[in-house]
Amino acid sequence: MSVLFAQGFLAAGHASGIKESGGLDLALVAVAADAPAVAAATFTQNLAAAAPVQVSKEHFERSSHKVAAVVLSSGNANAATGAKGLADAKLMCNLVADGLGVLPESILVCSTGLIGIPMPTDKVQSGVAQLVKMLGSSPSDGLQAARAIMTTDTKEKLTAIQGSNFRLGGMAKGAAMLAPNMATMLAVLTTDAAVSDEDMNVCLRKAVESSFNRLVIDGCTSTNDTVICLTSSKAGKVDLDEFQSVLTKACQSLAMQMALDAEGATKCVTVNVVGAASDTQADIAARKVAGSQLVQCSFYGADPYWGRLASELGSSGAEFDLNRLQVTYGSTVVAKQGITVAHDERELKQYMSERDLEVTCDLGLGNGSAFIITTDLTPGYIAENMRTS
């Protein structure tokens, strides 16, 4: 399962004391070979990118996209931590490189947790040294690694897909600050498909665009987002279309697990916008609707208040004509040509009480379409986010 599903990888998880709770907080995913692996990676676009993101970007370029291992920590984001933060992130890479006998630039590093707090360097130092020794020591290594990257996640997020002649698996974390252009999320995917780094890069970007980048929970883009895909190439050549399809499915599975585990959420809602002037316009409109606090509150209340959708569509910046709008909750059409139409209110009420909802706004303007996955806004989200400790 997880990052060990494909051939040729080792993993480990360890509790180093970064988390005051004493929970697992360090993870390692390494290629079980002498040479580093072909890899692709995407990083947050936040200009306040954390130290591990800066270091990983630099290493990824310097190593010409060849990666021997990824070390990840949770409980502290190592973001807004200045020169010491950069030194801490590099230290993590150096310790892993020493342990594995590879160059530091072949190591990527990810962190997730609170921003603006210096890393406890001593704990990180002894923890990472220990972590490297643990690689491959337990049959539950893959699960331990996935658990070691959790923060407010209530469960680990895993995927494993069998292709016709290759395997692809992965792990992820993320439960809030989920927004366009990558969310507060880390994901490591591993495969044994022999794919070039150029192809891997193209495939990963496409997969991320139609999975993680479709999630809008709270409109916040994190300082630490990172998605990395490594291949051991052990399964030999594969059909690239099939590889793309499997990688996209894996990312979509992880993204959906994030939505279902979003902080305080009780519903997972797919917002479809169709009939837009273009796909880009549909995307703009769907993001505005899905990201609206008022709309998210109405999902929490199981209230099919389509007027709020209309209002958000009208202020999204996308082309819009209220007189052409049709709104459907599930399979119940509630508005046509911009006004409420008679519908089975009992059936609709029943539908709104379900956990997974789908809302479709047909703008009646063209053939553009897009979807965004979001959740409801609940008191649980506020309780989770009102204090850092």
Add this chain to the structure above:
Amino acid sequence: MSVLFAQGFLAAGHASGIKESGGLDLALVAVAADAPAVAAATFTQNLAAAAPVQVSKEHFERSSHKVAAVVLSSGNANAATGAKGLADAKLMCNLVADGLGVLPESILVCSTGLIGIPMPTDKVQSGVAQLVKMLGSSPSDGLQAARAIMTTDTKEKLTAIQGSNFRLGGMAKGAAMLAPNMATMLAVLTTDAAVSDEDMNVCLRKAVESSFNRLVIDGCTSTNDTVICLTSSKAGKVDLDEFQSVLTKACQSLAMQMALDAEGATKCVTVNVVGAASDTQADIAARKVAGSQLVQCSFYGADPYWGRLASELGSSGAEFDLNRLQVTYGSTVVAKQGITVAHDERELKQYMSERDLEVTCDLGLGNGSAFIITTDLTPGYIAENMRTS
């Protein structure tokens, strides 16, 4: 007080039954003269603009900016109501015009409440007819009118300012859907200063820009926003700079009353961004920070978690260099050059427990500055917005 503070106006408030609660739901503000008044108005930029907004815009142009009265209703937004909605809005104008013996195009109409629900035409018809008869019949008319436009507002919002030789007063409503480009808010201002409609227009736009358009509560822009300023001209010529200053102060007072009465809010927070590359960049950054659910949650928790501010600044789209950032809560500097600095945590904790907070982010890039007023995000907001009934 209120819309009757300046010379030359009449007002009334009435409970017509639009609100099932039986509360006041119709208001009228009229010029006490045979000729209509010089006026200025600004309307929502939402493309799903409600019927009353569409009708008011048309009347305002056709009457060459001369207005005899403004009729306002609460409890139903008359938005997303199609042809019937337009007919209802026109009916309200026609009834007032008949009662006052003026042309329908000299009447403006505003509504606020739920979207997508047809107006109860019978109740509106008899109610507006009654409302016109009540004009000027009670010493509490101004207060009654202000109360009749309330929805989830817990108190009426009034202002009255004495200029050196003129008066200006007003009323407003608004407690959510407060965002850039006018909020779900209605405001009617009245003055006796003799100002041309061109000057009034320029002054009103400036005043709105530095008051209502500085509020960001939930990032939602309403279908019904309207601000109208009328003058009876009875006080004669005034100094235009003084008029601008008084009008801006009145709008800022009403805006601050809205923030303090925002749905479920327990805190009112001014977010300052200074040292930006330009004022526009500062505005973009301040709006992103103030509108962030995560930041608003931390205000609710009285948590000075500056890392969230840094993360929002980094993803705002404005030019940003974390290494130059300085963050101050009240007068306590918590971060310099992008990292946490030692500070008096007790004093800061005490400050964060106050109702009115101020946060300043100095980007260290230039001389651009902007401020946005927001609130905390609380379970009360969700409770208010999770269901329409």
